[in-house]
Amino acid sequence: MFSTSTQCKHWMFNSEEELNKLRENANMKHIQTYGRHINEASRYDFFLTAEEEKIMVKRYEIRLRDFCKRFQPPMTRCVIGTAFHYFKRFYIHNSVMNHHPKEIMVTCIYLACKVEEFNVSIQQFVANLKGDREKATDIILNNELLLMEQLNFHLSVHNPFRPVEGLLIDIKTRCTLNDPERLRPGTEHFLERALLTDVVLLYSPSQVALAAVLHAASKLQENLDSYVTDTLFGVEGRGKLDELIEAVRAIRSMVKMVDATADRNQQKLLDKKLEKCRNPENNPDSEIYKKRMQALLDEDDDLYQTISSRADSMNNSTLNMSVCASPEVA
Amino acid sequence: MEDFTCPRCKTSKFQNPSLKMMVNVCGHGLCESCVDLLFLKGSGSCPECRIPLRRNNFRIQLFEDAAVEKEVDIRKRVLRDYNKKEEDFNSLAEYNDYLEEVETIIYNLTNNIDIVNTNKRIEQYKRDNREQIMKSKGKLGREEYELEELLEYEKQQQELRKQEIFIEESEIKKKKIREKEALIDELMFSSENAKNIVETFAQQVKEAKEEEAKAAPVKKTHFSSGIQFGRNSQTSFLPVPIEDGPLFIFKPLSVQTDGPKLPTEDEIVDKGYTNHVRTENEQERAGGFKSNIACMRALQDAFSGLYHVKKAFVH
Numbered sequence: 001m002f003s004t005s006t007q008c009k010h011w012m013f014n015s016e017e018e019l020n021k022l023r024e025n026a027n028m029k030h031i032q033t034y035g036r037h038i039n040e041a042s043r044y045d046f047f048l049t050a051e052e053e054k055i056m057v058k059r060y061e062i063r064l065r066d067f068c069k070r071f072q073p074p075m076t077r078c079v080i081g082t083a084f085h086y087f088k089r090f091y092i093h094n095s096v097m098n099h100h101p102k103e104i105m106v107t108c109i110y111l112a113c114k115v116e117e118f119n120v121s122i123q124q125f126v127a128n129l130k131g132d133r134e135k136a137t138d139i140i141l142n143n144e145l146l147l148m149e150q151l152n153f154h155l156s157v158h159n160p161f162r163p164v165e166g167l168l169i170d171i172k173t174r175c176t177l178n179d180p181e182r183l184r185p186g187t188e189h190f191l192e193r194a195l196l197t198d199v200v201l202l203y204s205p206s207q208v209a210l211a212a213v214l215h216a217a218s219k220l221q222e223n224l225d226s227y228v229t230d231t232l233f234g235v236e237g238r239g240k241l242d243e244l245i246e247a248v249r250a251i252r253s254m255v256k257m258v259d260a261t262a263d264r265n266q267q268k269l270l271d272k273k274l275e276k277c278r279n280p281e282n283n284p285d286s287e288i289y290k291k292r293m294q295a296l297l298d299e300d301d302d303l304y305q306t307i308s309s310r311a312d313s314m315n316n317s318t319l320n321m322s323v324c325a326s327p328e329v330a
Numbered sequence: 331m332e333d334f335t336c337p338r339c340k341t342s343k344f345q346n347p348s349l350k351m352m353v354n355v356c357g358h359g360l361c362e363s364c365v366d367l368l369f370l371k372g373s374g375s376c377p378e379c380r381i382p383l384r385r386n387n388f389r390i391q392l393f394e395d396a397a398v399e400k401e402v403d404i405r406k407r408v409l410r411d412y413n414k415k416e417e418d419f420n421s422l423a424e425y426n427d428y429l430e431e432v433e434t435i436i437y438n439l440t441n442n443i444d445i446v447n448t449n450k451r452i453e454q455y456k457r458d459n460r461e462q463i464m465k466s467k468g469k470l471g472r473e474e475y476e477l478e479e480l481l482e483y484e485k486q487q488q489e490l491r492k493q494e495i496f497i498e499e500s501e502i503k504k505k506k507i508r509e510k511e512a513l514i515d516e517l518m519f520s521s522e523n524a525k526n527i528v529e530t531f532a533q534q535v536k537e538a539k540e541e542e543a544k545a546a547p548v549k550k551t552h553f554s555s556g557i558q559f560g561r562n563s564q565t566s567f568l569p570v571p572i573e574d575g576p577l578f579i580f581k582p583l584s585v586q587t588d589g590p591k592l593p594t595e596d597e598i599v600d601k602g603y604t605n606h607v608r609t610e611n612e613q614e615r616a617g618g619f620k621s622n623i624a625c626m627r628a629l630q631d632a633f634s635g636l637y638h639v640k641k642a643f644v645h
Contacts, residue, residue, distance in 0.1 A: 002635040003588035014640040158631070166632025169625060172606040204635030206589065232636075237590050240637045247638075 002204055006154035011089055013201050022092050024050040030095035034279060047277050048270070053096040056270055060101040061087065061196055068109060071128050076118060081159035083112035084195045090150050098279045106136065107143040115155050139284055160191055163209035175227045186216025190255060197254045203247050211251035336361035338377050351391040354383045357400030359391055401440040408436055411456050413466040509535065589636035592629060598622050603629070
């Protein structure tokens, strides 16, 4: 149930401004941590701005969608929706420069597959990727825990897909609309576009679903207004109606604004800039990253060694103690 | 114990009737207040033999002779490790040797004879028989527990028997009175020969007695093969502990949907919601998933959160 979920409690935001503010904070934090040596004025020549980061995220959202569509075996819509949620949530509190979106993107999809019970092994999963699969496996598995941590382990996601089914059932039962199945293609198209926006972080899944159904109806020159006001909300929901109408309008206008095409030149520029300013500690191609990984492995070995040596010395000391305890020495 | 005095402060039982003598592993006594004074820090040395002692090892002296006290203490300690039973030995002679060894050790320790070697012997024994000691300890605990249970059970049985006997006796008394009255009635009102009547009554009483003797056969608790059955045989199983917590109180689940009111489960069928859902197939029905559940879930998801309102934006 959405109303008692972590999604409702922790991942619903009030406005796009609030989201932008959080993203700016993440951007600022990154620059303050890694760019202290560069003076204020020329900082953004080197680092990405929050706006540029947003463009990057948007572009990778489109890539995420395309990747999911091409995925073999075909994914259910819930997996795609959940992956979108994870990806969006991750970049609310993290900077693109710290963790490259192409890595986080595949990790999100892999995690979503698990959570939504779409069973693929990691081999099957990386078979859908181009390039070095061994490396991709490492990246995904290394990032998985980080991702979950950044999501605060709030893994269950409420997508708007089932609410659409529920609304269609309700419309078929309580509304005189002729052949409600006609609404389906329009609704699906709307939801797909809605995932590319921030609406899922601002409105509840059922509100998004209702907006999708209403949008599809209006495209077909049908009117469901009386169904919503009289049947669905009825007398007891009258007070809440204004809020809902406002929400539906906002969702529809936000989805309308989606621009799925991007400026190629700008993309290339941003890619180059990011390649320069990304955090080398999290770049699997960099020397620092390799060293760090090696250090972690060594640390594990060291830890194991100290533990085992400590256990040995403990064993010895207990033996000594038993000798000490014997009255011969005392 | 009357003429007891504390060796340190010379307080006697006569001066202070509530004097409590304490004793530690060395066997030298001290009164309670001296212990409090000397062992303020938790440890110190015995004022007589200078052996380092710990305060929490002090206990109240039970025997007048402190040497006995010391021996009891040592015995307890030694027997904690020397806890073999007769069953653990092949022959009685071996067991006796073992007992003798234990007694020698205890005697040596109490009388300060060759302490170093004796202690070494104990250590050696401990090391050699570590497993055996642990096993016996476990066994001992279990045996004690079983014994306790047996005693408890016997007590209950006794109580029951007492009650039964009491009831029986009063019953017999009543019966006798009734029989006597019947006899007198018969004698008073019957036209038969008085001698005959008395004889038939005597016969009846005799028969009743015989029947009683037959009616109470001895309850068997053993098969001919020697296997026990009945209640006694269950003593090896410990009863399952039952936790007495507060009773469970059922509260119906209240669902906060934050949306319009949902149709009830009956309404889903009555109002035709289920006509628009795929009916479940046989396998799904076997698992308990009927179409109204899927329908309910879809509706619940569609309705919950429709009233969702953004919180006031906090800057």
